[in-house]
Amino acid sequence: xxxxxxxxxxxxxxxxxxxxxxxxxxxxxxxxxxxxxxxxxxxxxxxxxxxxxxxxxxxxxxxxxxxxxxxxxxxxxxxxxxxxxxxxxxxxxxxxxxxxxxxxxxxxxxxxxxxxxxxxxxxxxxxxxxxxxxxxxxxxxxxxxxxxxxxxxxxxxxxxxxxxxxxxxxxxxxxxxxxxxxxxxxxxxxxxxxxxxxxxxxxxxxxxxxxxxxxxxxxxxxxxxxxxxxxxxxxxxxxxxxxxxxxxxxxxxxxxxxxxxxxxxxxxxxxxxxxxxxxxxxxxxxxxxxxxxxxxxxxxxxxxxxxxxxxxxxxxxxxxx
Amino acid sequence: xxxxxxxxxxxxxxxxxxxxxxxxxxxxxxxxxxxxxxxxxxxxxxxxxxxxxxxxxxxxxxxxxxxxxxxxxxxxxxxxxxxxxxxxxxxxxxxxxxxxxxxxxxxxxxxxxxxxxxxxxxxxxxxxxxxxxxxxxxxxxxxxxxxxxxxxxxxxxxxxxxxxxxxxxxxxxxxxxxxxxxxxxxxxxxxxxxxxxxxxxxxxxxxxxxxxxxxxxxxxxxxxxxxxxxxxxxxxxxxxxxxxxxxxxxxxxxxxxxxxxxxxxxxxxxxxxxxxxxxxxxxxxxxxxxxxxxxxxxx
Numbered sequence: 001x002x003x004x005x006x007x008x009x010x011x012x013x014x015x016x017x018x019x020x021x022x023x024x025x026x027x028x029x030x031x032x033x034x035x036x037x038x039x040x041x042x043x044x045x046x047x048x049x050x051x052x053x054x055x056x057x058x059x060x061x062x063x064x065x066x067x068x069x070x071x072x073x074x075x076x077x078x079x080x081x082x083x084x085x086x087x088x089x090x091x092x093x094x095x096x097x098x099x100x101x102x103x104x105x106x107x108x109x110x111x112x113x114x115x116x117x118x119x120x121x122x123x124x125x126x127x128x129x130x131x132x133x134x135x136x137x138x139x140x141x142x143x144x145x146x147x148x149x150x151x152x153x154x155x156x157x158x159x160x161x162x163x164x165x166x167x168x169x170x171x172x173x174x175x176x177x178x179x180x181x182x183x184x185x186x187x188x189x190x191x192x193x194x195x196x197x198x199x200x201x202x203x204x205x206x207x208x209x210x211x212x213x214x215x216x217x218x219x220x221x222x223x224x225x226x227x228x229x230x231x232x233x234x235x236x237x238x239x240x241x242x243x244x245x246x247x248x249x250x251x252x253x254x255x256x257x258x259x260x261x262x263x264x265x266x267x268x269x270x271x272x273x274x275x276x277x278x279x280x281x282x283x284x285x286x287x288x289x290x291x292x293x294x295x296x297x298x299x300x301x302x303x304x305x306x307x308x309x310x311x312x313x314x315x316x317x318x319x320x321x
Numbered sequence: 322x323x324x325x326x327x328x329x330x331x332x333x334x335x336x337x338x339x340x341x342x343x344x345x346x347x348x349x350x351x352x353x354x355x356x357x358x359x360x361x362x363x364x365x366x367x368x369x370x371x372x373x374x375x376x377x378x379x380x381x382x383x384x385x386x387x388x389x390x391x392x393x394x395x396x397x398x399x400x401x402x403x404x405x406x407x408x409x410x411x412x413x414x415x416x417x418x419x420x421x422x423x424x425x426x427x428x429x430x431x432x433x434x435x436x437x438x439x440x441x442x443x444x445x446x447x448x449x450x451x452x453x454x455x456x457x458x459x460x461x462x463x464x465x466x467x468x469x470x471x472x473x474x475x476x477x478x479x480x481x482x483x484x485x486x487x488x489x490x491x492x493x494x495x496x497x498x499x500x501x502x503x504x505x506x507x508x509x510x511x512x513x514x515x516x517x518x519x520x521x522x523x524x525x526x527x528x529x530x531x532x533x534x535x536x537x538x539x540x541x542x543x544x545x546x547x548x549x550x551x552x553x554x555x556x557x558x559x560x561x562x563x564x565x566x567x568x569x570x571x572x573x574x575x576x577x578x579x580x581x582x583x584x585x586x587x588x589x590x591x592x593x594x595x596x597x598x599x600x601x602x603x604x605x606x607x608x609x610x611x612x613x614x615x616x617x618x619x620x
Contacts, residue, residue, distance in 0.1 A: 036446040043437035050493035054470035137363045143602045145552025147570035148591045166388045208614030260554045278465040285469040298466035
C-alpha cells in the first residue's frame with residue numbers, strides 16, 4: 001500500500017500517479033505520514049480499549065476461576081466450558097434453561113417481526129395524504145427505551161388493573177388472563193410487546209428496500225396481466241431479497257439478545273422460565289461474581305449466534321438458485 | 322436481480338386485458354378501507370402511550386379502580402409531585418444525568434467517528450485494510466457478550482458509578498465510523514481536490530470542506546447516538562449504583578421497585594423519560610428514519 005497521502009487516490013477517478021508527483025508533490029510533505037494515524041488515533045484508542053481488549057480479556061477470563069472478591073484467580077483450563085456441557089455441574093440446568101428460553105423467544109418472535117413490518121411497509125409504500133404521519137406513528141414506540149416500554153407494559157398487562165384485560169372484557173373475552181405470571185401467556189406478552197415496540201424499525205428498512213425496486217418492473221407485470229399477489233410474489237419478494245436477508249439476520253440477533261423485556265415485564269416469571277441467556281450471563285458474572293464462567297458463557301453464546309447467522313446466509317443463498 | 326419474466330407464465334385472468342377493472346369498481350371504497358386499516362393500526366401503536374399519559378395524571382385511588390376508568394377524574398398532579406419531592410428516587414437528577422451523558426456521548430461519537438471515517442475514506446496509508454476489517458468485524462459480535470470483560474476494564478479505570486462509564490465505552494461502537502465512511506465515499510471529491518491545490522492541509526479540508534458538506538449525515542448520527550445512549554438499560558444497571566448517579570433507565574427500574582403498583586408515580590417517571598426523545602423524534606424524524614433505512618441498505 002502506498003504510503004504517500006493523496007486525497008482522492010482511493011477513488012476510481014484519481015489521476016494517474018505521474019500527474020500526482022508534479023501537482024501534488026507538496027502535499028505529502030505538508031500533511032506528513034502521520035496524518036492518517038492522527039485522524040484515526042482518538043477512535044482507535046476507544047476501539048482498542050472497549051472493542052478489542054474485551055475480546056482478548058474475555059477469552060482469558062474464560063479459562064480462569066475469577067471471583068471479583070477473591071485475590072486468587074487460578075487457571076482452570078476448560079473447566080468453565082465443561083461445566084456448561086456436563087450435566088453434573090451446578091450450573092448446567094440453569095444455563096440450558098436460559099438457552100431454551102432465548103430459543104423459544106427467538107423462534108416465536110422472529111417470524112412476526114419479519115412479516116408484520118413487511119405488511120406495514122407495503123401498506124405505506126404508495127403516496128397518499130398522511131403517509132409520513134402514519135409512518136411516524138408506527139415508528140414512534142421504537143424511540144422509547146426498553147425501560148419505558150417495560151414499565152408501561154407491565155402496567156398494561158397487570159391482570160387486575162391493566163388496560164389489556166379491561167379491553168378483553170369489553171370484547172367479551174376472559175377478563176382475568178394472567179399475562180405476566182403463567183405460560184404460555186408470559187411468552188405471548190413478551191413477543192407481543194416486542195412486535196409492538198420494534199415493528200416500525202423493520203418497516204422503515206423494508207420501505208427503503210421497496211423504493212429501490214424499479215416502478216417499471218411493476219408496470220411490465222401489470223401489462224402482462226399479473227394480479228396483485230403475482231406482482232408481490234414475482235417482483236416485490238425477489239427485489240427485497242437482500243433487504244429481507246438483512247432484516248432476518250439482524251432480527252434473529254436482536255431477539256437472541258433480548259434482556260430488558262423479560263427483566264422488567266415478566267421479571268423472569270413464572271419461576272425463571274423467561275430468564276434469557278444475556279440476563280443469566282450478567283447475573284452470573286456481576287451478581288454472583290463468577291466472571292470466568294460468565295465469560296465462557298459469553299463466548300459459547302457468541303458462537304451460537306455466529307452459527308445462526310451463517311445458517312441464515314446459507315439458507316438464502318441456496319434459495320436463490 | 323431476478324427478471325420478472327416468470328410473470329407471463331401466470332394464468333392470465335380473463336379480465337386482465339382491462340387494467341381498469343382490476344382496481345375494482347369502487348376505488349373510493351378501497352381508499353376508505355385502506356384508511357380504516359391505517360387508523361386502526363395507529364390506535365394499536367398509540368393507545369399504550371396515551372394510557373401512560375392518562376395514568377400519570379390520576380390519583381392513586383383512581384388508578385386502583387377495577388375496572389380502570391378511561392379519563393383521570395380528578396386530573397391530579399399526584400404522580401409528578403411524588404417524583405419531584407423524593408430524595409430516595411431523585412428523578413430530576415436522573416433526568417439531568419441522562420441529558421448530560423447522552424449529549425456528551427453523541428459529541429464524542431461525532432468527533433472520533435468523523436475523523437476516523439475521513440481517514441479511512443480519503444487517505445491511503447499502511448494498515449488501512451487491516452484496521453477497517455477489524456472495525457467492521459466487531460459489528461458481528463453481540464455487544465452483550467463483551468459486558469463481563471468491559472466491566473472489568475471500567476473497574477480497573479475506576480470509572481464505576483461515574484457518568485464517564487455511560488458516556489465513553491459505547492463510543493467504541495463501529496456503527497458511526499462505518500456510517501460516516503459510507504457517506505464520505507459518496508461525496509464528490511472535486512471540492513476537496515481544489516482545496517488541496519490551494520494549499521489547504523488535510524485538517525483544513527476536513528474541518529472547512531468535508532464536515533460542512535456532511536451536515537445531514539452528522540445530524541443523523543448525532544440523533545441516533547443520543548437516542549441509543551438515552552435508552553441504554555443493560556449496561557447502566559450494572560455499572561451505576563448510587564441513587565444520585567443513575568441515568569433514567571436504571572432509575573425507572575428502581576422506581577418500579579419502590580412504588581410497585583402505585584402506577585401514577587411510575588407512569589409519571591415513564592412520561593418524563595419519554596418526552597425528550599419524543600420531541601427529538603418529532604423534530605428530527607427525517608434524520609432518524611433516514612439513518613435507520615440507510616443502516617439497512619448497507620446489508
